[in-house]
Amino acid sequence: MMARPHVMVVPYPAQGHVIPLMELSLILVKEGIKITFVNTKENHDRMKSAVPCGDDSLLSQICPVGISDGMESSEERKRPGKSSGAVLKVMPEKVEELIECINGSESEKITCVLADQSIGWALDVAEKKGIRRAAFCPASAAQLVLGFSISKFIDTGIIDNDGTPLEKQVIQLSPTMPRVSTEKLVWVCVGNKTTQSHIFQLMVKNIESMKKTEWLLCNSSHELESAAFSMAPEIIPIGPLLSCNQLGHSAGNFWPQDLTCLKWLDQQPPNSVIYVAFGSFTKFSPSQFQELRLALELSNRPFLWVVQPEESKIAYPEGFVERVVERGRVVGWSPQKKILSHSSVACFISHCGWNSTLESVSNGIPVLCWPYFADQFLNKSYVCDVWKVGLGLEPNESGMMTEGEIRSKIQQILNDEELKSRARDLKKKIQIGTAQGGLSNKNLDSFINWIKS
Ligand SMILES: *[C@@H]1O[C@H](CO)[C@@H](O)[C@H](O)[C@H]1NC(C)=O
Ligand SMILES: *[C@@H]1O[C@H](CO)[C@@H](O)[C@H](O)[C@H]1NC(C)=O
Numbered sequence: 001m002m003a004r005p006h007v008m009v010v011p012y013p014a015q016g017h018v019i020p021l022m023e024l025s026l027i028l029v030k031e032g033i034k035i036t037f038v039n040t041k042e043n044h045d046r047m048k049s050a051v052p053c054g055d056d057s058l059l060s061q062i063c064p065v066g067i068s069d070g071m072e073s074s075e076e077r078k079r080p081g082k083s084s085g086a087v088l089k090v091m092p093e094k095v096e097e098l099i100e101c102i103n104g105s106e107s108e109k110i111t112c113v114l115a116d117q118s119i120g121w122a123l124d125v126a127e128k129k130g131i132r133r134a135a136f137c138p139a140s141a142a143q144l145v146l147g148f149s150i151s152k153f154i155d156t157g158i159i160d161n162d163g164t165p166l167e168k169q170v171i172q173l174s175p176t177m178p179r180v181s182t183e184k185l186v187w188v189c190v191g192n193k194t195t196q197s198h199i200f201q202l203m204v205k206n207i208e209s210m211k212k213t214e215w216l217l218c219n220s221s222h223e224l225e226s227a228a229f230s231m232a233p234e235i236i237p238i239g240p241l242l243s244c245n246q247l248g249h250s251a252g253n254f255w256p257q258d259l260t261c262l263k264w265l266d267q268q269p270p271n272s273v274i275y276v277a278f279g280s281f282t283k284f285s286p287s288q289f290q291e292l293r294l295a296l297e298l299s300n301r302p303f304l305w306v307v308q309p310e311e312s313k314i315a316y317p318e319g320f321v322e323r324v325v326e327r328g329r330v331v332g333w334s335p336q337k338k339i340l341s342h343s344s345v346a347c348f349i350s351h352c353g354w355n356s357t358l359e360s361v362s363n364g365i366p367v368l369c370w371p372y373f374a375d376q377f378l379n380k381s382y383v384c385d386v387w388k389v390g391l392g393l394e395p396n397e398s399g400m401m402t403e404g405e406i407r408s409k410i411q412q413i414l415n416d417e418e419l420k421s422r423a424r425d426l427k428k429k430i431q432i433g434t435a436q437g438g439l440s441n442k443n444l445d446s447f448i449n450w451i452k453s
């Protein structure tokens with residue numbers, strides 16, 4: 001009997017990155033491929049306690065391994081420069097040891113390493129060990145293409161060797177690609193000069209590593225990003241991979257989900273609810289939090305608001321809960337995909353993470369963009385300028401999204417019939433690409449066949 005193909009999966013150690021690779025792993029497991037899922041000890045433990053592990057569940061067929069990331073505390077992990085530094089020092093060795101250890105054991109040998117595209121070193125380790133490799137990008141192809149264009153940006157004097165823009169300007173690689181201002185480039189808006197330079201060098205290195213992979217997969221589709229895929233044909237669209245939510249629970253979600261909000265949604269009129277959720281790393285100042293709260297209260301529409309446990313410690317003014325209890329729900333964490341596919345939802349106020357953005361457009365839900373962190377500005381540009389299925393919130397001169405601005409954009413988006421109809425069209429196109437015979441679907445099949453070959 002031929003040995004089962006055995007893929008070692010290495011995600012980037014942050015929730016947004018762990019979950020996508022876990023989902024991709026589940027797709028591979030269903031195809032009879034063995035998976036060893038490498039996580040940092042910290043994420044590994046959190047996942048173990050969050051994942052219900054029945055014997056019949058596909059999840060239980062994934063072999064999770066926790067390795068040290070070389071960091072002392074969770075505070076340390078929160079600092080971007082610092083954490084990537086430690087990850088870089090300790091994890092490669094650990095992964096190499098693990099490959100050797102599996103090689104020396106009874107288990108099937110590792111036949112392929114599948115790593116997050118931001119973990120170039122895992123691809124390097126695989127190359128060193130003579131193992132086939134593939135990279136997965138959970139974000140947009142546009143972001144990869146921007147990365148691939150770094151040397152061009154340096155040659156044409158847009159940025160210097162450290163990634164610093166020489167002057168403020170707007171870059172647009174093609175007319176149907178998002179426009180991005182040089183000050184919003186991924187590595188430019190991540191902190192001080194030292195951190196920026198560090199992240200930039202890391203990206204340059206990752207891009208080198210990516211050139212050596214046999215597959216560079218992207219959870220996106222031709223329908224969404226045709227310009228990016230024609231600029232960089234080596235990027236293979238296999239998404240958006242939405243089907244995996246049939247599992248019932250979101251794989252590897254670290255926070256407990258509040259399912260009562262679905263029952264509540266059932267009771268709301270169709271197309272009425274404003275869904276508000278930001279990623280796990282978004283933190284608002286207390287005054288920003290209050291502006292948003294006031295906007296939701298005064299909007300006079302049903303809303304479902306996901307508030308991080310830490311944020312919910314910020315006090316609500318007296319009477320708020322009583323005033324909105326009929327038409328508002330505040331929850332700690334939510335089954336987002338189910339919510340976005342619910343017919344009661346009318347629009348989504350989002351930080352525009354790629355994942356959230358796609359979940360929204362795949363369901364035809366218009367997005368009110370509140371970009372917050374680094375490269376999410378590119379996602380906003382797709383939503384507002386390229387696909388034209390959403391609007392952007394504009395901060396005032398002190399960087400505050402005011403109650404008035406939020407409320408007026410909610411009004412505007414819900415009254416824009418053309419925008420809503422474009423959102424519905426995009427949903428249809430995406431469905432065709434991922435259905436049997438669609439381009440994304442065929443690409444995924446080829447990848448699976450390659451692993452098995
Ligand atoms: C696995 O072990 C064999 C025999 O010791 C060795 O020849 C091979 O290079 C090892 N492969 C990896 C990937 O470590
Ligand atoms: C830059 O930021 C990093 C991480 O936040 C910090 O450790 C470092 O001291 C800062 N450097 C300067 C020059 O401020």
Ligand SMILES: *[C@@H]1O[C@H](CO)[C@@H](O)[C@H](O)[C@H]1NC(C)=O
Pocket residue numbers: 015016017019020023250253277278279280334335336337353355356
């Ligand atoms: C996407 O992000 C949302 C929250 O921003 C989360 O609920 C969901 O589980 C994430 N899904 C994936 C696949 O990362």
Ligand SMILES: *[C@@H]1O[C@H](CO)[C@@H](O)[C@H](O)[C@H]1NC(C)=O
Pocket residue numbers: 016139140141142143352353354355356375376377378379
């Ligand atoms: C979009 O947001 C996600 C965060 O979820 C980020 O990883 C990604 O790089 C952003 N930009 C693009 C163009 O995908």
Ligand SMILES: *[C@@H]1O[C@H](CO)[C@@H](O)[C@H](O)[C@H]1NC(C)=O
Pocket residue numbers: 019020021023024138219239240241242337354355356357358359362
């Ligand atoms: C792919 O993108 C969709 C839409 O954002 C998301 O729901 C899904 O979890 C992602 N899957 C993977 C494997 O990244």
Ligand SMILES: *[C@@H]1O[C@H](CO)[C@@H](O)[C@H](O)[C@H]1NC(C)=O
Pocket residue numbers: 291396397398399400402403
């Ligand atoms: C921005 O909005 C906040 C909140 O309403 C307000 O306190 C601040 O003065 C505004 N800044 C400017 C420059 O208008």
